Amino acid sequence: MFENLSDKLEKAFKNLKGQGKITEINVAETLKDVRRALLDADVNYKVAKQFTDTIKEKALGQNVLTVVSPGQLLVKIAHDELSALMGGQAAELKLKGNPTVILMSGLQGSGKTTLSGKLAHYLKTKKGKNPLLAACDVYRPAAIDQLKVLAEQIGVDVYTEPDNKNPAEIAQNAVKQAKLQGNSVVIVDTAGRLAIDEQMMNEIAAVKKAISPDEILFVVDSMTGQDAVNTAKAFNDRLDFDGVVLTKLDGDTRGGAALSIKSVVNKPIKFVGTGEKMDALDVFHPERMADRILGMGDIVTLVEKAQEQFDEKQAAELQKKFAKNQFNFNDFLGQLQQIKKMGNIKDLVSMIPGVGKTVKDMDIDNDAFKSIEAIIQSMTPTERTNPDLINGNRKKRIAAGSGTSVPEVNKLIKQFDDMRKMMKMMTGGNMKNMMRNMPGMRR
Numbered sequence: 001m002f003e004n005l006s007d008k009l010e011k012a013f014k015n016l017k018g019q020g021k022i023t024e025i026n027v028a029e030t031l032k033d034v035r036r037a038l039l040d041a042d043v044n045y046k047v048a049k050q051f052t053d054t055i056k057e058k059a060l061g062q063n064v065l066t067v068v069s070p071g072q073l074l075v076k077i078a079h080d081e082l083s084a085l086m087g088g089q090a091a092e093l094k095l096k097g098n099p100t101v102i103l104m105s106g107l108q109g110s111g112k113t114t115l116s117g118k119l120a121h122y123l124k125t126k127k128g129k130n131p132l133l134a135a136c137d138v139y140r141p142a143a144i145d146q147l148k149v150l151a152e153q154i155g156v157d158v159y160t161e162p163d164n165k166n167p168a169e170i171a172q173n174a175v176k177q178a179k180l181q182g183n184s185v186v187i188v189d190t191a192g193r194l195a196i197d198e199q200m201m202n203e204i205a206a207v208k209k210a211i212s213p214d215e216i217l218f219v220v221d222s223m224t225g226q227d228a229v230n231t232a233k234a235f236n237d238r239l240d241f242d243g244v245v246l247t248k249l250d251g252d253t254r255g256g257a258a259l260s261i262k263s264v265v266n267k268p269i270k271f272v273g274t275g276e277k278m279d280a281l282d283v284f285h286p287e288r289m290a291d292r293i294l295g296m297g298d299i300v301t302l303v304e305k306a307q308e309q310f311d312e313k314q315a316a317e318l319q320k321k322f323a324k325n326q327f328n329f330n331d332f333l334g335q336l337q338q339i340k341k342m343g344n345i346k347d348l349v350s351m352i353p354g355v356g357k358t359v360k361d362m363d364i365d366n367d368a369f370k371s372i373e374a375i376i377q378s379m380t381p382t383e384r385t386n387p388d389l390i391n392g393n394r395k396k397r398i399a400a401g402s403g404t405s406v407p408e409v410n411k412l413i414k415q416f417d418d419m420r421k422m423m424k425m426m427t428g429g430n431m432k433n434m435m436r437n438m439p440g441m442r443r
Helices: 005-016 024-040 046-059 072-084 113-128 143-154 167-181 198-211 226-239 255-267 286-293 298-308 310-324 329-341 345-350 370-379 379-386 390-403 406-427 431-437
Strands: 100-105 131-136 157-159 185-190 217-222 243-247 268-272 279-283
Touching: 005 024, 005 072, 005 286, 024 046, 024 072, 046 072, 046 255, 072 255, 100 198, 113 131, 113 143, 113 185, 113 217, 113 243, 113 279, 131 143, 131 167, 131 255, 143 157, 157 167, 167 185, 185 198, 198 226, 217 226, 226 255, 226 298, 243 255, 255 268, 310 379, 329 370, 329 379, 370 390, 370 406, 379 431, 390 406
Parallel strands: 100 185, 100 217, 131 157, 131 185, 217 243, 243 268
Antiparallel strands: 268 279
């Protein structure tokens, strides 16, 4: 995400010249390029100007340490200001009601209904809540059916009144139902329009008045840039919402909405949608996003995603298996499947500091593991448990069963063996042996 903006900012900071101090002369051209990069990213003009003016004010005259170049110092200042521009710190949901009522708002096509499902999944799996989805979009064909399908996927309740065309009344009844059956959160999915109109605004204002929500979220497609910001302002003027959710952030190469929206409406970005799956919803962390925009990666989010999929007990069991050289293809397949659950592979790799630039032009297919999985699944249970049994004839059968070739099977088995040997040495603490076996290490 934000690849275009990241590239242009990197080039701008590389051009900074000067020794000892950042001066008005050597910083002027750099900040001109930074402002141009922000405007190209569809950042609000006033926001871009204020941002560069603030950086200039904080940077001028600062002494540059011997080990830090003027460009590096300016990057540090820009990082802090980018983080502040997007809100400074993560904003929590207000989960205080009994039940907590969350009202979803936004234009049609912004992904409101899908986001309602994702939020319900997040609250159920991360916060231990028992959410109820309320279908209050009475205009869009199949909106109620879509919410039912999503609710079934994630295993939560959904409240519908297919014959009722009064959204405020449906929302009220949903809250009553939640109290009766013990749901701790009600997420109210409302109708959108293709553009802002008075009828829509009056309708959602009536829903707000009827249920007095604890939290109002404005859902917006991040790829619409300044249009997203303008729409957010119009909704905020009528609803006074509590926070913004940016959808489709994984496809946004510019970043104008993410960088502008907090300054324009003075409301925090609370969540970002980063994919199609129900678990592709992340809490928005401004500082981490600033890291990613400036090419520093996001190792904290990567670790958090890994922790969600790998538990300590399982890690301890794997460590024992590595130590005893008992790690097999069943364990390997399990690890692959857990990595896939973490999200888009290219997005995950780009979170590693220093790697983002390397992979931005690479075509990393999210189905890259399919051939590996096919090979392993074409093995018999005995072969998976005892990889050493796999001889030439078995390899031919595995290749035929998986739709691959014998060289591909050989390559996977060799990589598996190499990994097993390396992990055994690391687990056993025998670093000298590992170094002895690594090419070039003795030299």
